[in-house]
Amino acid sequence: MSVTSLQHVGLEVPDITTGLTFYADAGLETLERDGMGVVRCQGRDQDQLRLVEGSRKKLHHVCFGTDAAGLTQIRTALEGDRVALLDAPNESPDEGIWLRDPDGIFVNIKIADAAPSEGGPEALGRPPAWNTNTPGHFDRLAKRAAPPRDIEIHPRRLGHILQFTPDVDRKIDFYTRLLGMRVADRVGDLIGFMYLPGGSDHHVVALAKSDGPGPHHASFEMANADQISLNAARMVDKGHQSHWGFGRHVIGSNFFHYMRDPWNGLVEFFSDIDYIPADCEWEAQNWPEEDSLYLWGPDLPGDFITNYETAN
Ligand SMILES: [Fe+2]
Numbered sequence: 001m002s003v004t005s006l007q008h009v010g011l012e013v014p015d016i017t018t019g020l021t022f023y024a025d026a027g028l029e030t031l032e033r034d035g036m037g038v039v040r041c042q043g044r045d046q047d048q049l050r051l052v053e054g055s056r057k058k059l060h061h062v063c064f065g066t067d068a069a070g071l072t073q074i075r076t077a078l079e080g081d082r083v084a085l086l087d088a089p090n091e092s093p094d095e096g097i098w099l100r101d102p103d104g105i106f107v108n109i110k111i112a113d114a115a116p117s118e119g120g121p122e123a124l125g126r127p128p129a130w131n132t133n134t135p136g137h138f139d140r141l142a143k144r145a146a147p148p149r150d151i152e153i154h155p156r157r158l159g160h161i162l163q164f165t166p167d168v169d170r171k172i173d174f175y176t177r178l179l180g181m182r183v184a185d186r187v188g189d190l191i192g193f194m195y196l197p198g199g200s201d202h203h204v205v206a207l208a209k210s211d212g213p214g215p216h217h218a219s220f221e222m223a224n225a226d227q228i229s230l231n232a233a234r235m236v237d238k239g240h241q242s243h244w245g246f247g248r249h250v251i252g253s254n255f256f257h258y259m260r261d262p263w264n265g266l267v268e269f270f271s272d273i274d275y276i277p278a279d280c281e282w283e284a285q286n287w288p289e290e291d292s293l294y295l296w297g298p299d300l301p302g303d304f305i306t307n308y309e310t311a312n
Helices: 018-023 069-081 168-177 225-237
Strands: 005-013 029-033 036-038 047-055 058-066 099-100 106-111 157-165 182-187 190-196 205-209 216-221 242-248 254-261 266-271
Touching: 005 018, 005 036, 005 106, 005 182, 036 099, 047 157, 047 216, 047 266, 058 069, 058 157, 058 216, 058 225, 069 099, 069 106, 106 242, 106 266, 157 168, 168 205, 225 242, 225 254, 225 266
Parallel strands: 005 047, 058 106, 157 205, 216 266
Antiparallel strands: 005 058, 029 036, 036 047, 099 106, 157 216, 182 190, 190 205, 242 254, 254 266
């Protein structure tokens, strides 16, 4: 019994058009539908973000996919735990189960597969899209590595969301016991990372302790480190603010670059994240605080973990 995919994240924003311009500048596809702003990855038939009108930037909902049997089992688990099942909100009226998590954030679980996309977890076992030469080991022979300056760059998929929460343990209990997710790693009661037992990136939902709920960042996978940095440079050229990167995390191991969105929120672009396959005997570790953020990279910005949802 588990959710099997992260479908999309819903954000309240003060200005949908401003949001869509930002995400389009990041190489994402944008459109308006039924009063919402919709953000998609090129070649991937699945909404990744939905922007709904609100007075300020706020996490609205998180949507997961599962199969019919999974949906029935999750519904039974929620009812057994006396979690109220709600009507779908008018601003994002998807089918499936709607409820509020312990922080009051909408969660939607519906029957849906992860959309296939080149390089997503569903592509496990396929040859790599990018060949890298390392000392004595040449994946790329008689070919140039540097891409042309005008290469098109598009994020490949929404990988994960990191949410602020006032109670990491309470939220982990909700996601693991009722939605079937598993703990990948944690840093005491400050940070938690969760994956999907059917096989997923090291984290699909991550949690960071704060004085209230909120969206810390949504994270999009790029093909490789090169495309992360080139895309970030192009966003800076378009007037957007680089926040932190280029660097590599310890927990999850991914390369990262964080950009500020128009409301002091963050979007991460990542590659080379750890992957936990189905039925893996993964042992979660409790990491020391000094490993919680990065292995290397520029100095940590002072407001990286500021929760602007509660600070405003
Ligand atoms: Fe992340």
